[in-house]
Amino acid sequence: MLITGAASGVGHLLVQLARLAGFSTVIGAVGSADKTDFVRSVGATSAVTYPAMPSSGADVVLDGAGLLGDALAGLRPGGRMVFFASGGGTLPAYDLPARGLTVTGFSMGRFARTSPSAYADQSARLWEPARSGELRAMVDSTYPLASAADAHRRIENRLNRGKVVLLP
Template identity: 45%
Template structure:
């Protein structure tokens, strides 16, 4: 089978022919139809001085199940997180991180909806929004951001999509945003909450966008720092959100969020957007598109 491998020199990748893996006792072996490329995973490569596994969200058909696996069968379409060698024609999923894809959904839509949607749903819930409040979503055209815009609008919020370039304005407005701004411009008025997924210097900007008693939820991988006085001024607050902790410690809540996402998908009130689909051999190009923040929706690899 074909598998993409990180060479350990910056983001340099290669593609190899390797043996097909086998499912362990608690694992599923799947024939991969789609792989979700994530910015945190790409950023890890830049910081590494040795080869790293190419982890990611995968979706595909079950080929083999481990002896201790229940609830799945050969031929099922599943999605989940693969922590090693996700960029491949076949991949292994731990049972705990796998979930069924309902009949009628495509693999690419599952990749664009489930993991990004769970992050968006959790970050939005952490912001404790009320109907009629204003919410700014940074990286509003990203894999997570474009879902967050739709979810916030469905709650009755006044949604401002913040983007790196005004060229993304039509895309974000098409998701339901009431207004769109660039990071330099900022929202037209102070907002009650910010879902912050950019990081770096944008974190400081986003804090200053908040109205008195406003809340910022940081869920991204880009780092950044906050001036404590900016919180004190106006009784603002900031909180971090990590979906992996919910998955580990509150699996029933995690599953309920996932079920809600699928209900929205089939009701067409929530539309996952796939930006581009790249073949495995163009994984490096997919990485560059994310790093340039040129995407509108989810970037996907298709073995």
């Protein structure tokens, strides 16, 4: 599995969940080399920096960084990409039939609204490894609520590794 934005608040959890789900190879893709140690420390078996993608090709790509075409390049023929980033642009559509690729979108909010019972089941499953300590949300930094703008600046500047927490 290849995960883009792998050091991010969501990405570093996906790296851990991919390992827990049994993926023996989990490649964390990040925007700068200073994040590679972090993604390895949470379980990635290797790390790459954009836009370079592993040439061997992943079965599944989770694209949370909005790389789209570059992320698609990381898939093996017949592979599958799940796109969940808020930003993004366009896909090289002909790659889909030419390489037999599948792309799907996912939104947790939409999933919760449209399939509340499946959402509750999946959430309960996620809490189990969190309770046991197998899944750990790493805290990058904490800010008092009054300094929310500083917290946002850290995120905007792509400096966080893990979660940025606002304290009430």
